[in-house]
Amino acid sequence: MFFHKQELQFKATPDKPDAVYARKLQEVLGGQYGEITVAMQYGFQSWNSHLPGKYRDLLYGIAAEEMGHVEMLAIMIAQLLEKAPLGITDDAVQSDPTIAAVVGGMDVQHAIVAGAGARPVDSNGNPWTAGYVTASGNLLADFTANANAEMQGRLAVARLYHMTDDKGVRDLLSFLLARDTMHQNQWTAAAKELQEEGYELLPVPSNFPIKKEEREVSYQYLNFSDGKHASEGSWASGPTPDGKGEFSYHEGPTTTAPMPDVTRPDARYYGTTDVPNVVEKVAGTVQDKLHRE
Amino acid sequence: MFFHKQELQFKATPDKPDAVYARKLQEVLGGQYGEITVAMQYGFQSWNSHLPGKYRDLLYGIAAEEMGHVEMLAIMIAQLLEKAPLGITDDAVQSDPTIAAVVGGMDVQHAIVAGAGARPVDSNGNPWTAGYVTASGNLLADFTANANAEMQGRLAVARLYHMTDDKGVRDLLSFLLARDTMHQNQWTAAAKELQEEGYELLPVPSNFPIKKEEREVSYQYLNFSDGKHASEGSWASGPTPDGKGEFSYHEGPTTTAPMPDVTRPDARYYGTTDVPNVVEKVAGTVQDKLHRE
Amino acid sequence: MFFHKQELQFKATPDKPDAVYARKLQEVLGGQYGEITVAMQYGFQSWNSHLPGKYRDLLYGIAAEEMGHVEMLAIMIAQLLEKAPLGITDDAVQSDPTIAAVVGGMDVQHAIVAGAGARPVDSNGNPWTAGYVTASGNLLADFTANANAEMQGRLAVARLYHMTDDKGVRDLLSFLLARDTMHQNQWTAAAKELQEEGYELLPVPSNFPIKKEEREVSYQYLNFSDGKHASEGSWASGPTPDGKGEFSYHEGPTTTAPMPDVTRPDARYYGTTDVPNVVEKVAGTVQDKLHRE
């Protein structure tokens, strides 16, 4: 169960209205790696968890914090929009190019649909979709997904930091940056601990019987481009991170197989096959059968 | 530029038709972490790369390999469908429950739309979307995304391995498992090398001026759930993976701010505010102004 | 801020596994009118609220309850999947048509992607999208949207009630039905109270200067079909619910305007216009200008 408290985790009030920035801030609210994504992702990971104890408690705890971040950003956006020119005629859009530019750069649905409110969308107005969420039940894979989400998220916030000089907005961003720092460290630590405790190792999933994979190609770097430098990386020679092999470098594939013949499904799918389809001219064939059916 | 060769990297022919399995296999072709995703993801990362040399060459090389995996899976799926009952009346769907179940479990668009061919969709028929792709320009973030993609991908292939006993299909899966093993190791190695060479460190982005973040909360584990075990993890005490701090554990938030007042935008957005909107009863107000406009 | 408690609002454990039903139950978790929709919808309405006090407190309170319902359904689904046959070869799919049918009717991503876990999707596997959310800032419109959401939601739960005889599942559904009863009543009461207190009236938005609308057609029922009975309804005669007019009935439109001429944009959009586009044959025209550009 979730309980709501009418307080925020940090102050979230801009110094001045800014509709264009409100649009940009939507990215970290409703974008691919915005707060809705991490709140839902950690939530589904906790509900689907197969391992009781500290890892599940971690997921429950952070999911709820992130729901509070959704709220902080939504409230910040509403305030950025509150007194901003949003395109109504008094805004003098036609005559004042600066206002015209503001209105041109804002999310027009902020005005038309939400009446100066936040929306569950990204900075281009794409509605948030659950296609962004990862929750596989395998915690090493999922903690890696979470670490990535916090990296991508902090990256977006850092970029947004330079797109405003509003002190109130920057205060909120400085808080989000710090929490993303925590969460990057936290998922990295949790992924390491999972491996040290033997719950999961590389390669994920680690208890798949490894002899069932085609081991000859498990550590081969196969270069399908003509770049000269790929062989210089630690992925092209030396021991592998999973501790089970040695990398080797190869130009192109080490295995090949002939292209299979084309498929020729039932004639009733009406694909174009090497049996010419000129129906009038063909008797005693599939076409003929089709006609009699 | 890309050049195509009419060979496959590995044999990809099933022993027998299986329309239900063809549908399942779509997941690793056109799903969130299917081959189209990684091909496009590594492609966009290479084209957007800001760092010449081995890392970009790595991206170019793997992107092209993954395009070949898209092809292998599409061709396998077309063959799984080639002779399978796909719901045409001869299949005796009505009378034979086994065939009915097969047809019930297949992707009906395999028959109706593609005429027994593969489609760029996942195992539920959702079209592949570029919303799955990650390419931020920050290589530590992106290599972490790539490692996750290969983990999620290998996990799906491992699950699919147990859903068939077709030797031909399992051969292809054993090859894909091995390449996913390679790619997990490779992105892990590349992420480590990036950090060792000082191109990027934790937290990402590492050259954001860290004093600008709210450092007080950068290493605090804040428990927003009532789980008793979250404090037992390595994310709740001890040094942090970024080498810059010490984790600490706290029940709930360590900072709070009062909820801001509601916003009250221009009356012409017609939101419901504490100025009653009964237009006939209100003179000399915004409503009145609206009427005169 | 949101705080999580590791308890559920009601028991949510099935008597037996049922993968097909787990798929169906996804509808009220991640469908158009599932719990994710109402949790996010009430959340955005509260964050965008322009009216402090009881209405905003109502929105805050119900949003948090609905997040708990998301959790209850996710946990129920995970348990329905826990011991169910999900298509692995031991399930004897090939030989046993009943198991084949089960596997045919399940959401295959429950197994392949989530490893027997719940997903943020509807019963056809469509990812939840924020395109379902309504939060306009106008509370009479939004409370009507909320009443509808609870009606559509309770309807789906009622239908689902008859699709299982599992006592544990039905217990949860009986609880959800009761809460949907409450929420239908609650939004209906709130919409009525808003109007009685004069915050908003019909037609929404009620403080738009009504003389600016084309009043001649404000209460005309215009029948664009040839049904004979539309005139018999209360929408075709008698006083209107907004208390400002009388309905009247008309066959077809009462106003018409000629179809405007086709548009003829700049030639550089290369639309097909009545200036023939055969470039070689036309001199001294837009085509000619294009050539010289």
Next chain:
Amino acid sequence: MFFHKQELQFKATPDKPDAVYARKLQEVLGGQYGEITVAMQYGFQSWNSHLPGKYRDLLYGIAAEEMGHVEMLAIMIAQLLEKAPLGITDDAVQSDPTIAAVVGGMDVQHAIVAGAGARPVDSNGNPWTAGYVTASGNLLADFTANANAEMQGRLAVARLYHMTDDKGVRDLLSFLLARDTMHQNQWTAAAKELQEEGYELLPVPSNFPIKKEEREVSYQYLNFSDGKHASEGSWASGPTPDGKGEFSYHEGPTTTAPMPDVTRPDARYYGTTDVPNVVEKVAGTVQDKLHRE
């Protein structure tokens, strides 16, 4: 069957071109509550209707009218674009900030994709999706959905009214406002009539056997937030709109259940469980079985 007449229901010609406004107007053509939505929604409700007579005739009639509104808006948009600067080099985008702002604020697909034509998208360019449509077969639920759609639609038109001072555009908007007034009144009247005639009552669906719901919580307001004012509403005490109970107010839940144990599905889903997955170290277990398989 539908028949088309080359006339419009009202004049729809702007006084002057305005590409930025054309984009905004897309909202009420192809947005969540635009004319395509209501045309399709009323259409599907009529085709799925289970009740012959006046209600179905109403649905048929309004669906066809709304298709005509789709046409009016498309034609208006094409005309707004006809002579507007759409970003071709003659427009002097680089040197004139006012033109640059116009081009910045327009929907660039209006020019690139449609060649100065209307598109079936919203004001942010999101393609219209049938995910917006509601047609449940339950008319009280659906008429409530329809009332909401007309409220949200009229709200958007009212906001758009203030974003232009073009007389021709405002004329069309004044017509649409009036028709939305009619349709709000009409669906409200129809919903009331349905209930008076006993076809459907609150709570929807009203013929679900109410004793099968958990009646103890059917009228409880459960406050999951800490707002002090939620208890002041008519939803917290007094008789309920469905006439079957009395509202009561409670701080938080009145029922709870312990969180169920984590699920532990078959090992072949490779979730992370409390059976450590270090395959080499575990014999005689599921891992061992996996290896022998």
Next chain:
Amino acid sequence: MFFHKQELQFKATPDKPDAVYARKLQEVLGGQYGEITVAMQYGFQSWNSHLPGKYRDLLYGIAAEEMGHVEMLAIMIAQLLEKAPLGITDDAVQSDPTIAAVVGGMDVQHAIVAGAGARPVDSNGNPWTAGYVTASGNLLADFTANANAEMQGRLAVARLYHMTDDKGVRDLLSFLLARDTMHQNQWTAAAKELQEEGYELLPVPSNFPIKKEEREVSYQYLNFSDGKHASEGSWASGPTPDGKGEFSYHEGPTTTAPMPDVTRPDARYYGTTDVPNVVEKVAGTVQDKLHRE
């Protein structure tokens, strides 16, 4: 304007219920090339038309016919569902594998969401999206799109014909097949007439000044695969259909350019560049500047 008549263009009543087939039939109602697509496509082409007269009249006329086909299919689907087992417990799903298979193969949203009604989705339950619509303003391009749509549509109907032996359903399909035959012929004829009348020629757009394109490669077949037979086609030698050149055949590209250097954007985007990002170690650089900002 559109007027509705409560008649169908052809009889549309099945002989018996069939929920699985109802799902399949959704493809030609709400799929990529279903009736909603063509109705909306021809509608937008007519409203955006720049050429008055017979071509626009053609578009208006067919758009309205296709809306009637949407209705026919919706009504057919509702009837196919009317008496079919849709998964309620009386259907004996658990014990009877044939019924289980039916329920497994149906669209479960037909029951849960629509209450045995049609939906605006394809046969996999994907909501129809306006991303399917083509309306460019160039009639030769659009008529080619239309010809393709009718080909793809007739192909799906032909495949569906073999998936049922219901006489009533086949009657409707035979009608749709005939109309698709007409519409394929019609768009082919219209495209030919457009060219004969000089409104548009190949290549589209034909009035783009052809000397501005890189004419050296305008008729070269460049083989980027190693297939031996591509040179045997009429696209590899001989005159070109646009009457302006001769095809020639080449192995691979005839032009190349070196890969441009990587981009190095402003440091505040925090991409990984060849300036190492270890902030503590770098003074007097962009990093240093970032710190001072």
Next chain:
Amino acid sequence: MFFHKQELQFKATPDKPDAVYARKLQEVLGGQYGEITVAMQYGFQSWNSHLPGKYRDLLYGIAAEEMGHVEMLAIMIAQLLEKAPLGITDDAVQSDPTIAAVVGGMDVQHAIVAGAGARPVDSNGNPWTAGYVTASGNLLADFTANANAEMQGRLAVARLYHMTDDKGVRDLLSFLLARDTMHQNQWTAAAKELQEEGYELLPVPSNFPIKKEEREVSYQYLNFSDGKHASEGSWASGPTPDGKGEFSYHEGPTTTAPMPDVTRPDARYYGTTDVPNVVEKVAGTVQDKLHRE
């Protein structure tokens, strides 16, 4: 298999940065008819091909070329963004309306998400979706789809040509225009050759037994609009392109059928039917049965 070469097919470097144009150029990279669409479309057509030899070789060859075009556009876009103002505060957005307009007109995700890189989206930021792809297995239908794709693609490029005067950009566009000219000619030639060789004829699919379609209406132009000129086209009289009939012209439908009665599904779907649903008042009916269940 695909092999990558670190060269481009043509030079792709702009003379100067231009963020607004970078956004526009996304249309031909990731739009409905952008290069990703054709690369994937030709790829799936080749992998699903049922006809070995020159047609499949053609598909393989062009698919690989188009993947190279995806790369060229991505690299061009990254360079257009490299030095452009993307909204960071140094850009003086607030004070300089010209820069404000630039930032208003750009794709803000280019900066926030991609860090000055290309993205797999269209010019409005909609992610590319596989819903754009056509691959039916019927080559005449698919080659027509391909011809259309190249027409729509060349049209967009031609429009984009006039939206920049950057010599470097125009060079790339002139190359793409030429290749689109080739590909339009090529698919047109291939479609003609398919028919001449008898693999497929009009109407598609040509081997469907034509006597099974309702031949009376196969060549009737039915005018559902009141346009006077539709009868003047070659689609209204004279021989049909498929060589099997004569067009005829008719005002409205030549066949009609009465509207079927409403459907009345099982009461447990809780639709609104003509059995009043006031449950308390109805005994011995379906409602009564519901209560006893």
